[in-house]
Amino acid sequence: MAQLSPIRANVPKLQGLDFLHRGKVRDSYSLGGPQWFLPLVTDGISIFDFVLNALVPEKGRILNAMSHFWLKHLESRDIKTHMIVAGSAIDPYLPAHLREDIDIQCRAMVAMKLQMVPIEFIARNCLTGSVLAEYRKSGTVYGTRLEEGLQDGDDLDHPLFTPTDKAEEGHDEPVDADDVRAKHEEETFLFLRAFAEVSRAARERKILLADGKGEIGRDGNGIIRIGDEFGTPDSSRFWDLLTWQKSRKDPSRKAPSPFDKQLVRAWGIEQGINKLDPKNPDHVAQVHGMEVPAELLAATTATYRYIFWRLTGRTFEEYARREMDVMIPRRKRKLAIVFGSDSDIPAVAHALKSIEDSDLRDGIEKTDVHVISCHRNPVELDAFAASGCGGADVVIAAGGKALALPGVLDALLHNKGKKIPVVGVALAKEGSTSEHAAVLSIEELPGEPVIIEESKGRAYVGVAGFNRALRRVAHGEFAPSKLRTSKPAQLNVDLSKY
Numbered sequence: 001m002a003q004l005s006p007i008r009a010n011v012p013k014l015q016g017l018d019f020l021h022r023g024k025v026r027d028s029y030s031l032g033g034p035q036w037f038l039p040l041v042t043d044g045i046s047i048f049d050f051v052l053n054a055l056v057p058e059k060g061r062i063l064n065a066m067s068h069f070w071l072k073h074l075e076s077r078d079i080k081t082h083m084i085v086a087g088s089a090i091d092p093y094l095p096a097h098l099r100e101d102i103d104i105q106c107r108a109m110v111a112m113k114l115q116m117v118p119i120e121f122i123a124r125n126c127l128t129g130s131v132l133a134e135y136r137k138s139g140t141v142y143g144t145r146l147e148e149g150l151q152d153g154d155d156l157d158h159p160l161f162t163p164t165d166k167a168e169e170g171h172d173e174p175v176d177a178d179d180v181r182a183k184h185e186e187e188t189f190l191f192l193r194a195f196a197e198v199s200r201a202a203r204e205r206k207i208l209l210a211d212g213k214g215e216i217g218r219d220g221n222g223i224i225r226i227g228d229e230f231g232t233p234d235s236s237r238f239w240d241l242l243t244w245q246k247s248r249k250d251p252s253r254k255a256p257s258p259f260d261k262q263l264v265r266a267w268g269i270e271q272g273i274n275k276l277d278p279k280n281p282d283h284v285a286q287v288h289g290m291e292v293p294a295e296l297l298a299a300t301t302a303t304y305r306y307i308f309w310r311l312t313g314r315t316f317e318e319y320a321r322r323e324m325d326v327m328i329p330r331r332k333r334k335l336a337i338v339f340g341s342d343s344d345i346p347a348v349a350h351a352l353k354s355i356e357d358s359d360l361r362d363g364i365e366k367t368d369v370h371v372i373s374c375h376r377n378p379v380e381l382d383a384f385a386a387s388g389c390g391g392a393d394v395v396i397a398a399g400g401k402a403l404a405l406p407g408v409l410d411a412l413l414h415n416k417g418k419k420i421p422v423v424g425v426a427l428a429k430e431g432s433t434s435e436h437a438a439v440l441s442i443e444e445l446p447g448e449p450v451i452i453e454e455s456k457g458r459a460y461v462g463v464a465g466f467n468r469a470l471r472r473v474a475h476g477e478f479a480p481s482k483l484r485t486s487k488p489a490q491l492n493v494d495l496s497k498y
Contacts (some may be wrong), residue, residue, distance in 0.1 A: 001023065001024075002024055002046060002049050002050065002051050002278055003051065003278075003281075003284050004022065004024070004044075004051050005044075005051045005052060005053035005054075005287075005288045006053055006288060007053045007054060007055060008024070008042070008044040008051050008052075008053070008055070009022070011027070011042050011043075011044070011055075013027065014027075014029055014038075014040070014098060014104070015097075015098075016095040016097060016098060017029040017030065017031070017038065017094075017095070017098070018030040018032075020037060024044055024046040024051050025041060025042055025044045025045070025046070025060070025063070025234065026039050026040065026041055026042065027039075027040045027042060028040070031093050031094075031110065034113070034220075035112060035113055035219075035220055036084065036093065036110055036111070036112065036113065037110075037111060037113055038090070038093070038094075038108050038109070038110060038111070039108065039109060039111055039228075040060075040064075040104070040107050040108040041059075041060035041061070041063045041064045041067075041107050041108070041229075042055070042060045042107070043055035043056050043057060043058070043059045043060045044056075044059075044060075045059065045261060045264060045300075047261065047264055047265050047268045047273060047274075048265075048268060048273050048274045048276070048278070049278040050268075050273060050276070050278050050283075050284065050287040051288075052264070052287065052288075052290070052292055053287075053288045053289070053290065053291075053292070054291075054292035054297060055297075056261075056297050056300050056301055056304070057297065057298070057301050058301050058304070058305070058316070059300070059301065059304055060106075060107045061103075061106040061107055061316065061320075062304045062305060062308050062316050063229060063232050063233070063234055063304070064086070064106060064107050064108065064109065065106070065308065065312075065316055065319055065320060065323075065324065066229075066231065066232045066233070066308055066311070066312075067083075067109070067229045067230060067231070067232055068083070068086045068087070068109065068323070068324060069231075069311070069312050069319070069323070070198060070230050070231035070232075071083040071226065071230060072323075073197070073198075073201060074194055074197060074198075074226060074230070077197050079190065079193055079194050079197065079226065080190075080223055080224065080225040080226070081225050081226040081227075081230070082111040082112045082114055082217070082219075082225050082226065082227045082228075083109055083110075083111055083112075084109070084110040084111060084112060085109065085110045086108075086109035086110070086324055087105050087106075087109075087320065087323070087324025087325050087326045088100075088105050088324065088325040088326055088327075089110075089324075089325065090104070090105060090108055090109060090110050091105070093110050102326055102327065102328050105320075105324070105326045106320055106324075106326055106328065111227075112219050112225065113219075113220075114217025114218060114219055114225055114227045115217050115218050115219075116215055116216070116217035116227060117184055117187050117215070117216050117217060118165065118166055119163050119164070119165065119166065119175065119180055119184065119187075119216075120163060120164045120165070120166050120172050120213055120215070121161075121163055121180075121187070121188065121191040121213060121214050121215065121216055122161070122162045122163055122164060122211065122212070122213040123159045123160065123161055123162070123191070123192060123195040123211065123212060123213075124141075124156065124159065124160045124162055124210070124211040125155060125156060125159055125199060125208070125209060125210055125211065126153055126154060126155050126156060126208070126210040126211065126255070127141070127146070127150050127151075127152065127153070127154050127155075127156060128152055128153050128210055128211070128237070128255045129210075129211065129237065131162065132152055135150065141160060141162060142160075142162045142174050142176075142177060143176075143177075144160065144177075151252075151253050151254070152253065152254045152255045153210070153239075153244065153247060153248070153253060153254060153255030153256065154248070154253070159192065159195060159196065159199075161177045161180075161181070161188065161192065162174065162177065163175050163177055163180045184216070186224055187216040187224055190216060190224050190226070191214050191216055191226075194214065194226055194230060195209075195212055195214070198212065198230070198231045198236070201311075202231075202238065202311060203241060205310055205311055205313070205455070206240065206241040206242060206310075206454070206455040207238050207239070207240065207241055207259075207307070207310055207311060208238070208239045208240070208241045208244050209231075209236055209237070209238060210236075210237040210238070210239055210255070210258065211236065211237045212230075212231065212235055212236035212237065213235050213236070214226060214227075214228070214230050214235065215227045215228040231311075233258075233259055233260040233261070233303070233304055233307055234260065234261070236260075237258045237260065238258055238259045238260070238307055238311075239255070239256045239257075239258055239259070240256060240259075240310075240454060242454070242455075242457040243256045243454075244256050257482075259303055259304075259306060259307035259310070259479070260303065260304075260307075261300055261303075262303075263296055263299050263300055263303065263480070264292065264296060264297075264300055267292070267293070267296055271290060273287055273290075295419075298419075298480075299480035302477070302478070302479065302480040303479060303480055305477045306477040306478065306479040306480075308477070309476055309477035310454075310455075310477075314475070315331060315363075315475060315476065315477060317329070317330055317331045318330075318475065330362055330363065331363065332362075332363055332364060332365035333363060333364055333365060333393040333394055333473055333474070334364075334365050334366045334368075334391055334392050334393045334394075335364050335366065335367045335368070335392060335393070335394055335395075335396065335470075335473050336367075336368045336369075336370065336389045336390055336392035336394070336395045336396075337352070337367065337368070337369045337370070337395070337396045337398065338370045338371070338372050338384075338389075338395060338396070338397045338398070338405065338409065339369070339370070339371045339372075339398055339399055340371075340372075340373050340374065340397075340398075340399030340400075340403060340405045341371065341373065341399060342371045344398055344399050344400065344427050345369075345371075347427055347463055347466075348398070348427065348463055348466045348467075351463065351466055351467050351470060352367070352369065355367055355470065359474070359475075360470055360471065360474040360475075361474075362474065362475075363473065363474030363475050364470075364473060364474045368390055368392065370384070372384060372405075373405070374404050374405045374408040374409065375404065381408065381409060381412065382412055384409075385409060385412035385413045385415075385416055385418065386412075386416050388418050388420065389413070389418070389420055392420060393420065394420065394421050394423065394473050394478070395409065395420055395421070395422045395423065396422075396423045396425055396466075396469050396470070396473070397409055397422055397423070397424055397425070397450075398424075398425035398426075398427050398466060399425075399426075399427055399438065400426065400427050400428030400432075400434040400435065400437075400438050401428065401434045401437050401438060402437045402438070402440075402441050403424065403426060403437070403438040403441045403442065404441060406422050406423070406424035406441075406442055406450040407424075407441065407442070407445045407449065407450055409422050410422040410449045410450055411449075414449070414481070414484065419480070419481065421451050421478040421481070422449075422450055422451060423450070423451040423460065423469050423472065423473070424442035424450040424451065424452065424459055424460065425459070425460040425461070425465055425466050425469050426438035426439045426442060426459055426460070426461045426462070426465070427462065427463075427466065430462060435461065435462070438459075439458070439459050439461060442459040443458060443459050447482060447484060448482075449481065449482070449484070451472075451478060453465075453468065
């Protein structure tokens, strides 16, 4: 197993339970009987088979809730899993001093002990990741010949089964898929059923499951069950479906960024971690000595929260309260609403007045309303951005015509290092030129920095769109802002070379 970093190794253990195992991310405890155990998900993170000397806030809670969501979903489709109970229902299995602990309830579940197959079951809907090198060299993946001309992210004719062994140290190595099918026919069938079900359900949420892995075992009665985690950002590669579809139109197409720890992987590549050997003690010490930027960890938390919301339809807190009976405090946001003109306000005044009289108050702590025109009040808008929008967590910028306000405000916030999402809403007479212009000014910004309705692929529009934007603030999530590359201004351009 990979050597744990000091921070990961020092995560406190639960007192009063027999400790079984500490992995890269999960700790396991015995519950006193031969058939049950308690897997607890920490905030540990690993890349390229190195455990980083850092913790990602909330990551373990989100992964456990995501596993609960998918395992419960699979059970409803008659696919057996190792989960017995999760959330507050774990308390009767715990000693008295560990009960009613919200953090443990969020991170742990009671699961069946399984006799695990020593195989990492992996299926792929798309060509991407670690198998690209083999395809580009030989036209095959795990020995299976694929059609010519495929590029990173292209979908396959059918899910490709690409199992590996489970290496104690270093990288898992490919194993022959036909041999696995022959030796573990029922286990392979169950895994592929589960993979297909998660793929289908995710696509309904406009999320594409590019690939995923799972572990399979048998309980004491010989029943085959899904074990460990399934359908989480740590075990699966998820893409926004509409972004992926758009990317396929580019002749030099590449896979979109996945909703997982890709930001940390990208940082690791910059540091050269991908070229180091996890079996080399000097390399391990080198990686453990690296400090992962706090901003990067925060962005990774936001990514995990975002994909959880996209797949489940709820924030983590709402899911924990409603589906796991964990009385975790609700998350509330401070909202700033900026209109380009006071003439935009009457159309949505009723929506603004209803915030305190609806379930929006459960997710919105405070709402400040401003009127700042980006072309009439440039000094005031710049000062507003410099102040962090008065302490807001989210800004809705609404108006009509060629609405430059959302994009300009987002650019000013980015320039001043403020990580505040800006949601654009086009407010104008339905079907009018003003509405069309406002929509285009939000949707057609290079790099799509302003928040839109991702599952629809378009901006929030009209009074109904404004109401959905309010609900997004109260009961939704926002992905971290995309990496931006600055282009220097060019003055006195020499036209002779064109």
